[in-house]
Amino acid sequence: MTFRKTEATSIAIILFTAVFRTGTPSGFAISNTGWKKLCEMSETLVKLPGMAKGKLGLFTEAKKTYMETALMLQIATNMNPVSNNTVLYDALATLAAQKAATLADQTVGVINKAVQAATLATEQTGRIAEYIEMLAKASGSTGSTGFCLANSGGSSNDDTAALASKCIIKDRTYIAHTTDLDTSEFDGSGFKKFSTETNAKDSTATDKCVLYQNSGTQRAGMLYQHTTPVDHLQGLLKITASAGATAAIPQLSNIAANGVVTGSKTLGELYTTIASLNNIKAAAYTKTPSSIINELSADAKAVQEIRNQLALKTPELEASALDKAATELKDKLGQKNDAGETTVWAALKDLQVKGSEENSATDTKLVNLRDLGKLTKVLTYYYTQRRSELEKAKEALKQKEAQINTEKSKTATQICNEKTDADTCRKDKNCKYDDKKKEGPKCVLSEEGEKAAAKEAANQEGKDDKTNTSTTGSNSFVIKKTPLLLAVLFLA
Known part of the structure; x- marks a missing residue:
């Protein structure tokens, strides 16, 4: 029994020491x-x-x-x-x-x-x-x-x-x-x-x-x-x-x-x-339309871009004239009004536009449209409107050309005969008014008109790309197709 108590005590001491450690x-x-x-x-x-x-x-x-x-x-x-x-x-x-x-x-x-x-x-x-x-x-x-x-x-x-x-x-x-x-x-x-x-x-x-x-x-x-x-x-x-x-x-x-x-x-x-x-500084990327326009107005690249636009719109200008005009416009671009607004921003800030809403006739302040979708709608609205105006102008030009060609094809006699009013007839030196005439047109060719008619008959028709001249008193005119084409291009 003594041995067993001693053994148990030793084991307990070992376990205690192990646990303690x-x-x-x-x-x-x-x-x-x-x-x-x-x-x-x-x-x-x-x-x-x-x-x-x-x-x-x-x-x-x-x-x-x-x-x-x-x-x-x-x-x-x-x-x-x-x-x-x-x-x-x-x-x-x-x-x-x-x-x-x-x-x-x-x-x-x-x-x-x-x-x-x-x-x-x-x-x-x-x-x-x-x-x-x-x-x-x-x-x-x-x-x-x-x-x-x-x-x-x-x-x-x-x-x-x-x-x-x-x-x-x-x-x-x-x-x-x-x-x-x-x-x-x-x-x-x-x-x-x-x-x-x-x-x-x-x-x-x-x-x-x-x-x-x-x-x-x-x-x-x-x-x-x-x-x-x-x-x-x-x-x-x-x-x-x-x-x-x-x-x-x-x-x-x-x-x-x-x-x-x-x-x-x-x-x-x-x-x-x-x-x-x-290092991505917030101030460098905090932008508004106003700050961007002011920034770009002072950009060194602006004068060259102005020159590029002038060259597109006025190709007839020589290089020196383009340079001068671009510099003058750049100076205008940088000018500020009393409120400190640059030229473009002053013109843009109060602009009212149509086409952004469901009802296209609704006016909206342009600079308040901070939405790419709506801005695109507005641009489409005015672009379409401009295209429509261009088509109308082209049609009007076409009709004018037809009228001119019709006038050009009339003889001096026809021009006089169409004048039914005595005063209008007498204002044309190629015509005279015969109030004694019982039948037919009373506005007929004068002596000078008969000479002009004879000369007209002797002349050949000019080609379309050449100047065609008709001299019939107050109806004398010069017809050129080049200005008409330029007018179309300008409208385009």
């Missing part, structure tokens, strides 16, 4: 300053997804506004094609369309920057959140002396504060915004809140967390069974488990120069993607 913390806790420093990084990075959405949206909206402005200017041209401002409207419309095309070409690059920044920032905040949450929940039941995140005194677990901190992701709804990161947290050199290396080891709680052992032995129950330095959170926290164990958060305020990271730096890739997004 297994449950005894043998590593340090992360200091209160240390884990809160990690949260400061999260507070910066959590702004990036919303910024990516906002700046991408701003970029897209700027492209749309340039397109809207180009359409507004084209509408103004089609409303009044003979306006003195037409050349200016068309020149600025071309420049606005070019700007929109440039932004469209840049869209893929901006999307890549936005997605990359949002992805890497979200990835890192996720790492930090999981890390802090794991350590906060590492302590045992109430009364446990072990913990991995220390309070400010290093005497107990700070799990409640850690789990309530901004480190932990509680809301994945990212509201779009265009606010750059404050220079107190991010600039061209690095992450400014990390201006010095931070000691993340709590010197008081040195034997509280089995996660970070002090001995470096390969004892069961230890997570790190070596003394090799380990990078956590992509290097944001570096831990060495040994008799002189350390935990440090590196200095990150000087990892770049003018926004560029050279060489291999801790969080260098993350910094670069944030910098590329942060």
Whole structure:
């Protein structure tokens, strides 16, 4: 019996010792300053997804506004094609369309920057959140002396504060915004809140967390069974488990120069993607039709585009005349009225248009139509109207030509005979009025008219592309087809 009691006692002592050793913390806790420093990084990075959405949206909206402005200017041209401002409207419309095309070409690059920044920032905040949450929940039941995140005194677990901190992701709804990161947290050199290396080891709680052992032995129950330095959170926290164990958060305020990271730096890739997004300045892409017209009116390319439009509309002008006219119009383009409005904006801002609504006769202020679909409807309305006017003009011209040809084919005798009024007849030197005549037309050829008729009969008909002259007193005229064709081209 004695032997059995001794054996049982020995076994109990061994089990107690094993349990005691297994449950005894043998590593340090992360200091209160240390884990809160990690949260400061999260507070910066959590702004990036919303910024990516906002700046991408701003970029897209700027492209749309340039397109809207180009359409507004084209509408103004089609409303009044003979306006003195037409050349200016068309020149600025071309420049606005070019700007929109440039932004469209840049869209893929901006999307890549936005997605990359949002992805890497979200990835890192996720790492930090999981890390802090794991350590906060590492302590045992109430009364446990072990913990991995220390309070400010290093005497107990700070799990409640850690789990309530901004480190932990509680809301994945990212509201779009265009606010750059404050220079107190991010600039061209690095992450400014990390201006010095931070000691993340709590010197008081040195034997509280089995996660970070002090001995470096390969004892069961230890997570790190070596003394090799380990990078956590992509290097944001570096831990060495040994008799002189350390935990440090590196200095990150000087990892770049003018926004560029050279060489291999801790969080260098993350910094670069944030910098590329942060450098898309909201002011450069905040556009309105007014600001765009003012911007383009001062554009150095405007004078050349004005010259191009003049060359299209007045091909007969020589180069020197085109240059002079373009310069004069560019000067006009830059002029401002007493309200500070440029020439084109002053003419455009109060313009009322039709065709945007279901009832096409409804008037709408042009510059308030911030809708590509409605602007296209208005442009179509005025373009169709202009085409209709052109067709009518062409028909009128056709009828006029027919009338001219009819007049041209009449003989001098017929011209006189058609005059039934005595006064009208006598006003034509080729005619005379015979009031004694009982039958037939009383307006007949005068002696001078008979000579003209004889001469007319002797002349051959001119060809269509040559000048045809009919001399019959007040009916004398010169007919040329070239001006008629020019009239058609002008209307077109």
